[in-house]
């Protein structure tokens with residue numbers, strides 16, 4: 001482990017922010033306060049944070065329909081995100097996109113995406129730009145294992161390899177594609193598929209932040225150094241349904257409770273840093289409290305925020321009328 005105290009605090013703060021954000025959106029959606037469709041990232045925090053900690057301003061990511069964690073880890077403003085999810089004018093996309101379309105090009109976040117497999121072609125573009133302009137930047141597509149069956153994803157593997165682009169495909173395998181178990185839906189292995197395209201690939205336990213951070217360091221450096229694309233298969237579980245409102249009848253009734261008790265990424269992180277005396281319990285408790293009051297505040301503000309008006313309807317659209 002090569003993380004200093006500040007980096008450990010940052011990692012925990014970001015993972016805790018994602019968790020608290022998602023738990024709150026879960027509650028608000030159940031109470032009927034959020035319009036649209038929502039997919040939550042709870043349980044998967046170590047992946048977004050473990051990868052994005054290696055990225056900076058010149059780097060890009062593309063996300064999925066389950067995008068809140070990626071947005072937060074890449075540095076999107078959480079207040080603007082909460083407003084966006086509530087459909088409010090001050091949202092990152094003016095309240096017109098909602099949960100599945102949060103994008104913020106200023107922070108290198110190319111967008112959550114309602115199209116499964118929509119992200120990989122986008123990062124090929126970002127990677128081609130970085131390579132052509134010699135910016136030293138890299139681009140990461142987070143995709144689900146379900147998206148790994150899409151032609152757009154496989155064509156992107158091919159293109160990235162043929163052009164040796166500085167990109168990384170992070171296949172986040174939370175055990176399901178909607179209600180179908182990954183083991184039923186995906187033939188072969190993710191590592192085997194990458195090998196078919198001549199790409200180096202790694203498999204990692206996504207509950208273990210330190211394991212993710214380490215493999216991410218290697219593939220990001222590899223891409224930055226001009227050695228081309230790679231793939232990482234991250235295995236973990238999601239805590240919430242496929243979408244909010246999903247009754248999860250396809251899961252054992254105690255599956256999530258066991259995961260939260262035994263394999264939670266925040267709990268494992270806490271144990272590890274306390275056992276190694278790298279941080280004190282008080283440091284982590286303080287972060288928990290700060291994050292909670294921040295989420296309380298932005299949720300209250302988002303709830304009472306103004307909605308877009310009729311005059312906003314035709315702003316930021318390609319067609320002019």
Ligand SMILES: Cc1ncc(C[n+]2csc(CCOP(=O)(O)OP(=O)(O)O)c2C)c(N)n1
Pocket residue numbers: 064065066114115116117143144145146147148174176177178242
């Ligand atoms: C092109 C396309 N096909 C189908 C869908 C419907 N759909 C939405 S999410 C999803 C499953 C995605 O599973 P996975 O990629 O494993 O991501 P997860 O939801 O597990 O994070 C499907 C089939 C879609 N949104 N886009």
